[in-house]
Amino acid sequence: MSRLRGRWRSPGIWRRGLVPAVVAVLLALAFFWHARIPNAIGNLGSLWETFLPWGGLLVPVLFVWALLRRSATALAALVLPVVAWVGLFGGLVGGGSGAGGDVTVATHNVDAENLDPAGTVRSLAASGADVLALEEVSDARADAYEKGLRSAYPHHKLIGTVGLWSKYPMTDVREVDIEMGWPRALRATVHTPQGKLAVYAAHLPSVRVEFRSGFTAGQRDGSAQALGRAISHEKAGRVVLLGDLNGTMNDRALAPITSQMRSAQGAAGDGFGFSWPAAFPMARIDQIMVKGVEPESAWTLDAAGSDHLPIAASITL
Missing domain, CATH: 3.60.10.10 (Endonuclease/exonuclease/phosphatase)
Known part of the structure; x- marks a missing residue:
């Protein structure tokens, strides 16, 4: 256990895992600016927007990747797609149904x-x-x-x-x-x-x-x-x-x-x-x-x- 804690405390935790960190940033950008993903090639933008909520499933995948790489940088970068996803869909998860109606x-x-x-x-x-x-x-x-x-x-x-x-x-x-x-x-x-x-x-x-x-x-x-x-x-x-x-x-x-x-x-x-x-x-x-x-x-x-x-x-x- 002490050896594991030592690996996470080493200076390398901020240098490791740059690839998953970059992927996390790109995922956040894909959430924030989904309307700017071009449709010129196979209507890729509209395809991404059709299944946009499911993009959140990539977050736990990146989380596991960051843990395996013991990368603090990758874990910190994951905050961005989480915030973006919650901003888009958090209201739906919380629910807003009321009562009544004509x-x-x-x-x-x-x-x-x-x-x-x-x-x-x-x-x-x-x-x-x-x-x-x-x-x-x-x-x-x-x-x-x-x-x-x-x-x-x-x-x-x-x-x-x-x-x-x-x-x-x-x-x-x-x-x-x-x-x-x-x-x-x-x-x-x-x-x-x-x-x-x-x-x-x-x-x-x-x-x-x-x-x-x-x-x-x-x-x-x-x-x-x-x-x-x-x-x-x-x-x-x-x-x-x-x-x-x-x-x-x-x-x-x-x-x-x-x-x-x-x-x-x-x-x-x-x-x-x-x-x-x-x-x-x-x-x-x-x-x-x-x-x-x-x-x-x-x-x-x-x-x-x-x-x-x-x-x-x-x-x-």
């Missing part, structure tokens, strides 16, 4: 190949949501959702593969063009007991991680810009966006939307609220965003027959 909203990518739409309907109907958005509603299963949800949600509209179901009357329902060539977004005015609420439901294009081309997200990025423009022209003072955006709040590609709206999960959720993939959620690519209303709580629902988890939020108008 309206509960939910969204779910039900999966076009869903083998149990009836089970999905039962689960969603029992969620307590007042307004429900569904994405990836295939022609073959549209009737199952429309009939199954009719009693709980007397007002609904399905445009393309995206639908909106509501316990309250809806007017001014129309397609929102997100430049995909077929309908994947809609907008409606929901008449709640507390007043009008503009609700958008959207399903942005999928992204892929491929060996040769990297993180392919060009079509998703273009649709995000189109959706952002539509929301910027919205005249209603209270707006909610529900949908599968195939991107996280940290992803710069969603900036046309996130610059105008805030995440219900980020404002009032407990934990990260990862929604995909359902078997082992690693990213929150399904979003509830708000403007002009106050999120009170946000949560993830149990799996309901899809590769995505449903998410919900309670808001005060």
Whole structure:
């Protein structure tokens, strides 16, 4: 034991471990300035931002490396990525859910190949949501959702593969063009007991991680810009966006939307609220965003027959 203490007290502890120390500094910079990591090569920046919370797992790896090298320099450098990670995600770990709320909203990518739409309907109907958005509603299963949800949600509209179901009357329902060539977004005015609420439901294009081309997200990025423009022209003072955006709040590609709206999960959720993939959620690519209303709580629902988890939020108008 005395020999071990002697090694840690030797002057060399500040000279050893320069490599893990440099890696720790680079990790901190990747957290602090994630938006500056270039997308020129394989959309590397957006890929890093999609799984940004998981970058924290590198900290214990570097900690063990620093211990093995008996390096005080490396241990001191580890403070930087820890501070950066806590600054980004510490609020989510602490949780911010409150009680109450006037309206509960939910969204779910039900999966076009869903083998149990009836089970999905039962689960969603029992969620307590007042307004429900569904994405990836295939022609073959549209009737199952429309009939199954009719009693709980007397007002609904399905445009393309995206639908909106509501316990309250809806007017001014129309397609929102997100430049995909077929309908994947809609907008409606929901008449709640507390007043009008503009609700958008959207399903942005999928992204892929491929060996040769990297993180392919060009079509998703273009649709995000189109959706952002539509929301910027919205005249209603209270707006909610529900949908599968195939991107996280940290992803710069969603900036046309996130610059105008805030995440219900980020404002009032407990934990990260990862929604995909359902078997082992690693990213929150399904979003509830708000403007002009106050999120009170946000949560993830149990799996309901899809590769995505449903998410919900309670808001005060």
